[in-house]
Amino acid sequence: MLSNVIKSGLKLPALGFESVSQLLVQRLSRSPNTIQIIDTATGRHTTRGQILDYGLNFAAYLRDECRIGSGDVVLFVTQNSDTHAIALCGVVLAAEVYASIPVHSTARELEEVLDVITPTLLVLDSTNYEAMAKIGLLYGIKTLVLDKHESHTSIEDIFLKTRATGSSPSLPVPTTADTIITYVMTSGSTGRPKAVRRTNGNHLAVVAAFGHRDVCPLTPTDVLLSCGLCHICGQRSLLSAVESGACLAVLRCDENHDDVFATISKYRVTDALLVPTQLNYLVKNWAKFPPGYFATLKHVLTGAAPLTAATYDEARRLLPDVRLRNSYGMSESGFALTVHSPDAHLLTNCETVGKANPGMQIVVIDENGVPLGANQLGVICMKGDQVTPGYVNNSRENERLFTGHSYLRSGDIGYYDDNHYFYIIGRIKEMIIVDGVNIALAELERLLTGHKSVVNAAVIAVSDDGHGEVPMAFVTVVEGSDVTEQELIAYVNGQVNEHKKLRGGLRIVDKFPTTPSGKIKKPQLLASIVF
Template sequence: MPATIHNNVVSGPEEVLIPGHLSYGQFIYEKFKQAENKIALISAETGESVTYKYLLQCSVNLAEALRSLGLKKGDVVALSSENRFEFIVASHAVIFCGATLSTLNVTYTPGELTHILQIIKPKFIFSSPIIAQNLYDCSKDLAFVKNIILFGEYDVVPSIFYNELVKKHVDIDDFMLADVNGAEDAVAVMCSSGTTGLPKAVMLTHVNFLTLSAHMKYYLAASQGNKKQAVKTALSLIPWFHAYGFITTMAVMCMHIEVVFLIRFDEQQFLETIQKYKVNMTTIVPPLAVFLAKNPLVTKYDLSSLTEIWCGAAPLSSDIQKMVCQRIGIDFIKQGYGLTEVTMACCVDLTSGEKIGSCGTPAPGMKIKVIDIETGKLLPAKEKGELWIKSPLRMKGYMGDKAASDALIDSEGYVRTGDIGYYDEDGFFYVVDRLKELIKYKGFQVAPAELEALLLQHPGVAECGVVGKPDEAAGELPTAFVVRLPGSDVTETDIVQYVAGKVSPAKHLRGGVIFVNDIPKNASGKILRRELKTLLPNNTARSKL
């Protein structure tokens, strides 16, 4: 993508602005209707497939059923599930009704669920059986939750069955979508970790989603311009409850690309799926790139159909990029950079490897500046500072937290990312560190402050500090430095198990516990995490993917 640099601000191509009155639901409806009987989704686990027409029919059926249950514009509906056919139908039905969809991580603990439910206040909750009990326990006393709608056929908790709601046939041509104000109405609330570690509810509008869909089409067209093989089949592995997985999958489907999806990562199934379905495109995170680069199983499969691999959620090293390309024969892995607060993609590298290690140039309509974290000065090329982004994809705000929304955005409309990076003389960006100190474990954000607060509740812990330990496969592993309380004989195992019992899997202390005599702090009492990192063992950890 062409970039321009003026007064130390890097700008992407001109944006084709989306009219503010348009509806993302109407966009989906029309795109799915156009595709008719083309295959839309295939389950890699079962081999079952469904067409775009089938998904649209189920979506309008469910939308009418939800309306009959009282769903209206402005209501919020939560959805927590692994990747499955019903996930797409439920999402579309909610959007067709003009309501707001909120996708929730299936690994949330009761504390995390209770926190986010109190913020979003959903009228209905769609759930798969794997998280139904947890959701029921957390919502049964919340007056605003009217029903849990359960996927599957087993009566796990008191609920309404999804299968019953989609039975009544509705004529697609007669179906009327809710009117929305695309620029103002939230189509989705995606969860993003804040500095406290508890999820923040990021409100994204219809225009945000429409603009991102236009960008995705632009990226793919630009990337495929010099290639003979068009993308016909994509593999979706990133969980759809995650903004990265959900937004990219929706955009790809609206391009009428056949999507094969996986419920979870299994080494053999992942490779077999690419080979069996001749997958052309997939989105990954760095740990998957490490797997493709180093696992001996990879060479036993034919992955030559792959022409597009897009990597996001965390920085990908140039060495791993090169290893993957050499091993499977792809020309280049496209690395991107983004955050939920600006509807994901801010930069995408659409070169053929000339800027390896870069996450690319700003997306259409994006302006990015680099600010010195000490002086606030606007920095020129090659100087590191905090990235600030101005974009038509900026969120509407954090639901229920106006103060946090206001603190994130400056007077010119730039979003403070908390990420440290720089740009080169051509406007290509490189992300090198995180100012906000969040640990990235396999693409998930882990807040040290949350784990520290939890550790301090342990009777054997006097002081503590948490940092990320570099790990080749996972990115970073949460690691705790602990000062024992006098007289305490608490062990590493005690603390690791204690934390594991209270937080979701991404936050487990996989980097272990290091006992120290004191925790370094500055004059105001803030933990000096950079000093703690110097105490980490020199050898880089290697975890199992």
């Protein structure tokens, strides 16, 4: 029995479902004429009844026409859309495994994923079909196109086909709580991709936790902005919207910041996950947005990167009626495992990522695996129903992933205070050593985004003959700003000790390469100075 285990004081609600397919069928059967999904790129509205019918039609096609069986993998390389979301439901209803990577993935990136998960079917987009279908042919994988493309049968066509009666097996195909229903691809931006296994029980636990009245509850009158479906938060958004009856506004993955905020305004979004890079942009460009632009917005959850006190305070000032809360999580934990509680506004330090979510157990350990007490820095580890059982075909990484007590190692350095609020200092991989001293790159990023002219910042480690490695920064700045790189270097160096100074320099860039979830791709920044 481990000591110093922090558990949530909130009870995990019981949804009453054994599987996600049960949730889909039972919830979508209610109020079938109610709008469930809006595709914000096309303006198309789809009702709950249509989603269930289209999803079952696609499930029947997968089983009867494609001859894809239970547990087979269907990999999507498509744009985020209403069709994609409904097709995801169809894969689950057919008891197959849904996986997805961004539509703009390269041929090399797709091939690396195919080596990990060996899908039976590849679902492509009209924009990438010709190139990616050749790779599918090379690997002997069947292909489908999501949207209309020349003479090919599309999934949109399949939705409208009348499914045969007496399909074998009957739909939805029964599964259990332990059945794997999705793979979430991760670490593609920092190394070779890994596939995170997600069970029915994992997904249902996340939906239940976020439906708790003190976490992120939704109502049938709410409009939730969807994240990318290839990311765990996008899958959570879809299932939470279906479970609660809220409308899901599906956003394309390649939208810029202005388009995201325009979507929030146009479709009267009430709830959204906005990553710190988006919030930084919002507060630094507030003059762009007319009065009442965010009138319907009432709840914003943030995460995926550090949120500075300056951005948090300014966002609270500009959006006084919005409940803005920080969170912490990862694909392996099934989205967020901590979130601000309702009393978070009483905290003097807004940089906490909150308390453990319902059903979660968290422990902080030292380098020897010994549990630590309050206010002691160590590795964040977690256990709970929403935590993955491990990676696909990767026993070596699975051995590293879990402790001897079956807690998942996050790879993040942090601590909790006397009131069990958690704080994240940075990733182990983003702690660099300068002259033998550990430096957290996140600290330098927070300093930079605190400058009035800086929108977003990323700091990486570069080799240095004299010091081993030193920090180098990249920033985007407010439109029209005349701040110089040397001014920003001096701004940081004047606030830190010798080890933390930006000896690697600083570059002002037009924009950052980002993942679908909004994280900055640091390896691409490093490549830009190496090649």
